[in-house]
C-alpha cells in the first residue's frame with residue numbers, strides 16, 4: 199500500500215455522498231473513507247490481507263467518484279489498484295477464482311489472436327442462432343451461476359473486427375494537419391469495431407492521418423483493475439513498442455475505461471529503466487477522442503442528422519478518471535439536428551464497472567435500475583456514451599425495460615453526420 203497516498207486522507211467525509219456503494223448501504227465500511235482506513239490498517243500491519251479485505255475491495259466499483267469529490271486529491275485509483283493487487287497475490291484465493299483469472303487475464307486478454315478467435319466463434323454462434331438456443335436450453339442450469347451470467351451478458355459480436363475495417367494507415371481527403379495513432383482496444387475491437395471505424399472517419403474529417411498498428415494489444419486496464427499488475431506492465435510495454443511514438447502528435451482512445459489506464463503507463467513502468475522514459479512520453483500523448491477534437495478545433499458537420507433528442511451518460515473512467523466531462527457534450531451539441539438534454543445523475547456509475555455486473559450482481563442491478571429510470575425520464579430518443587462496458591450495460595437495462603432507446607457513442611453520431619454530406 200502506498201503509505202504516502204493513504205496518509206493524504208484527512209477523513210473529512212466529502213467523498214461519502216458521491217460513493218454509490220455507500221449510498222446503497224449507508225455503511226461507513228462501504229465508503230471511500232472506510233476503505234482507505236482498511237488500507238491504512240493493512241499498511242500499519244494491524245490488519246491481514248484476507249477474505250474480509252478482499253470482499254470490501256471487490257464491492258468497490260472503482261468508479262473514482264470519490265476522487266473527483268476529494269478536496270485533498272487522494273489518488274484513489276492508485277490505492278484501489280494496489281489493494282486489488284494485494285488481494286490477487288493472496289495464496290488463499292479459491293481455486294476457481296485462480297482458474298478464471300488465468301483463463302481471462304493470463305490468456306484471453308493477453309493474446310489478441312485468442313480473443314479474436316473466441317469473438318469469431320461467439321459471433322458465428324450468435325448469427326446462426328446456436329447461442330440463443332443454448333442459453334434458453336435446460337443445459338444452462340449446469341453452468342455455474344457466475345459463468346451463466348457471463349454467458350448471458352456476452353456482447354453482440356460485430357461481423358468484422360477493426361483490422362478488417364481500418365487500414366494500418368488512413369489519410370484524410372484534404373490537407374493533413376496531424377498524425378495520430380489509434381488504439382482499437384480488446385472488447386471494443388470485437389464488439390464495437392464500427393465505433394473504431396467511425397473514430398477513424400471523424401479524425402480524417404478533421405485533418406488527421408491515422409496510424410493503427412496491427413501489433414497493438416489490450417491496454418491492460420482489465421489487468422490493472424483486477425490486481426494483475428505483472429500482465430498490465432507487459433501490455434504497456436507491448437503497446438509502447440507497437441506505436442511510432444516520436445512520429446505521432448497524439449495517441450487516440452475512444453473508450454473511457456482504456457483512456458484512464460493508458461495515461462498512467464509512466465507510473466506503471468516506473469521501475470523499468472528501459473521503458474520508463476518512453477512510457478512518460480506516451481502518457482503525454484494519450485488523448486481521449488472528444489478532448490482531441492476540441493483541442494484541434496472540431497469541424498462542425500455542414501449537414502445534420504434527422505432531428506433527435508440525445509442525452510449523455512458519462513463513463514466513470516472518462517469523467518472521474520480523466521476529467522473529461524464537457525467535451526463529449528460539446529461534440530454532441532456540434533451536430534446539427536441533435537438536441538442535447540441533461541441526464542439526472544449522468545456521472546453516477548451504471549453498475550457495469552468492468553466485471554462488477556458479474557461479481558456483484560445485486561449492487562450492479564440496483565445502480566442499473568436507477569440509471570434506466572433517469573434515462574426514461576429524460577425523454578431522449580438516444581443515449582450517447584463513450585465506453586463499451588457502459589454501452590452494454592445500458593443496452594441490457596433498456597432492453598429489459600422494454601425501451602427502444604438507442605445506445606451509441608458520441609463519435610458515431612458525429613461520423614453519421616459527416617456521412618450525411
Ligand code: SF4
Pocket residue numbers: 216217218219220228229230233257258259260261262263264265274
Ligand atoms: S471508487 Fe466508487 S465505489 Fe469505490 S469508494 Fe470510490 S466512489 Fe465508492
Ligand code: SF4
Pocket residue numbers: 206207208209210211212213214230231234264267268269270271272
Ligand atoms: S474526501 Fe478525500 S480526504 Fe475526505 S474522507 Fe474522502 S478520501 Fe479522505
